[in-house]
Amino acid sequence: MRYWINELWRLGYMLFGLGAMGTLLGELFDALFAGLGWGLAAGLGLYVFLHLRHVRLLYVWLLRHPREAPPPGTGVWGDLFDRLYTYQKAQSQMQRRLRDILRRIQDSCEAMRDSVVMLDPRGDLEWWNSAASDMLGLQPDHDRGQPITNLLRDPRFVDYFEARDYREPLMIPSPIDAAHTLQFHITLFGDDERLLMVRDVTRLHQLEMMRRDFVANVSHELRTPLTVLAGYLETYSDHAEQLPTRWQRGFSQMQAQTTRMQNLVEDLLLLSRLEIDSPDNDRDLLDVRVLLESVVDDARGLSAGRQQIALQVDETRHLVGNTKEIRSAVSNLVFNAVRYTPEGSRITLRWKPWHDGAAIEVEDDGEGFDPVHIPRLTERFYRVDKGRSAATGGTGLGLAIVKHVLLRHDAQLEIVSRPGMGARFRCAFPATRLIEADSGSTPSP
Template sequence: MRYWINELWRLGYLLFGLGAMGLLLGEFFGSLFAGLGWGVAAGLGLYVFLHLRHVRLLYIWLLRHPREAPPPGTGVWGDLFDRLYSYQKAQSQLQQRLRDILRRIQDSCEAMRDSVVMLDPQGDLDWWNSAASEMLGLKADHDRGQPLTNYLRDPRFIDYFEAGDYREPLLLPSPIHDNRMLQFQLTLYGDNERLVMARDITRLHQLEMMRRDFVANVSHELRTPLTVLAGYLETYSDNADMLPERWQRGFNQMQAQTTRMQNLVEDLLLLSRLEIDTPDADSDPVDVPALLESIVEDARGLSGGRQTLLLEVDEPRRLLANTKEIRSAISNLAFNAVRYTPAGSTIVLRWKSWHDGAAIEVEDDGEGFDPVHIPRLTERFYRIDKGRSAATGGTGLGLAIVKHVMLRHGAKLDIVSRPGKGARFRCAFPLSRLQVSPLSGTDDL
């Protein structure tokens, strides 16, 4: 405001001075009012000329010498030049800092062994490091600006990219090295921009395959001796009255442990098959209510009347799935509920609509467990209570089998439980796994 007041005073001085000069000239030449008018006009003209001169200086400075010191100015123009120069220096320093930060980011990304690819909002290639060039075969001279899906054409990656759910990484072979396995992780940021990171996990993948093969081979080799041992033990049990009494207890314990080992081997073989085999492309329409009714009957036999088992159905569509795998998964959930809930509990098997798809639920009102265990429940041999789990005869692989069956069907296993509040295991299937075909003759138990 101070500068504008000074500018007004400056304009007043010009008008007063040139006006007074015009009065003197008018008095001298005999025309007072004409002299005053010419003086004011001259003052305004001079004032405009000074401003136009400063505008020209500003234009030349910004156009030709923007990084040099500003031209000298008077009045408000001097302050304006100084402020523009200060703002320009601050912006230049800020841009330099941003360039330094960007350079450090690029240098750090270049130093990484993992591939780093930046995509624009349209999913086109914007920038990548040298590791991405080596792993994915990207070339800086002509690939920039092209869609990433032009180079990663695996349908699994395209589905993963377009789905927008990047919570879990995706494992795929390298597009240029068939013997290398990559782990892709996408991150959304900014205005729908994406950061793609790919890590070479070939060695880890090979070790995992070796572990699977080892477990499968050992389990397969154990089958024959266990079968022979179980056969002889069964023969001895049938003739227990002919054996010394002190041997009978030992034979009973051997038979129980042999049966437990056989169940463990069968579960290991099933889990290995689920991990190694590719899911069937063609699935059969499963009559879920009939399947659940059969599982409920088996669970009632295991329960022996200690718990109440119910079946609830309010979903008319069939499930497109592998019947044997779904039966194995739901049976594991139902039998676990029978084993780990106290007498008098109620166990409900439910087939219902869930969001856009449908879900099979196994819910009980038993003792429940601390939610801290939920992230690890689907690990092999993980037990909440090792003493109680061993007493029930479980193998510790049931929930791992359920997890892999769900993964093979594009479904999700959700677990909810709290101490004293029971537990609920929900297998949620997407809409693509449902067949719109009403079921007839379905009776709830």
């Protein structure tokens, strides 16, 4: 601000001096000057000339020599030139640093084995590293600016890309070599832009398939000998009074462990089938109330009066899904509550609206558990209390089965628990899996 005040003072001094000079000259040379008016006009003309000269110097400097030192200036113009030059140097240094950072990022991405693809808000290709060219077959000369869905046309990828739900990665065969399996993961950033990361997980996929086949084959092979063993033990138990006393306890334990092994084999086979089979099979229309009433009856038989088991139904819509799988998932949750809650506890089974969809909840007021265990509860054979789980005869696969059933039904498992405050397991189904009860279709029990 002080620069403009100084400039106004300079203008005032100049006009005053030129006016006085003009008055003096007007008295001396009245024929040439018209007194004070001519002096003021001359002063203003000189002032405008000086400013136009500085404007021209600024224009020529910015147009022809922007990276050189600024031209000399007086007054506010000299300060303006210096400030512009300082700002210009700062901007040049910042641009240089940004270019260096961008070059380092590009070099780092080029060194990665995984594919990195940058997409604009419309889903068009902007930039990718050399790994993406090799893995996805992208060609810089032809594909830049093309929509990604024009080049990766697998319907599963198109659905994944357009759904905008990128919490879980997508695994599909490579578009240029079906023998390879790729994992796609999209991250949103900036102004609705996308970063696509692609990893070759062929070896991991093969190992996972080998594991599934091994578990399924071993479980299937174990089923026959266990059935034979259980049959003989059951026959011997019918004549237990004829056996020596010291043998009776042994036969009882053998029968209990055989039953447990049979349950484990059945759960492993079910889990293998859930992982391998298509999730679109057997899309039944379930009357959830009838299904839950049946599960509650079974749970009361298992509880034998040790817990209070209640049912609450606040949702009237029917559920589209596989009846056996949904029943298996709900039964696992309810039976776990019966096994792991102390006598006198209350277990509540609910079918209620939840956001736009609906949810099946299993809640108890038992001992609960530390929330630190929640992320791992759906892992196979993970147990919060190994001693108590072994005593109840659980297989450690119940929640893993629940997780896979819900994934096949576009649903999510939400778990809430605190020590001493019980636990709540919620199976949240989307609205796309629900149909109004009066739609005319006949639901399955």
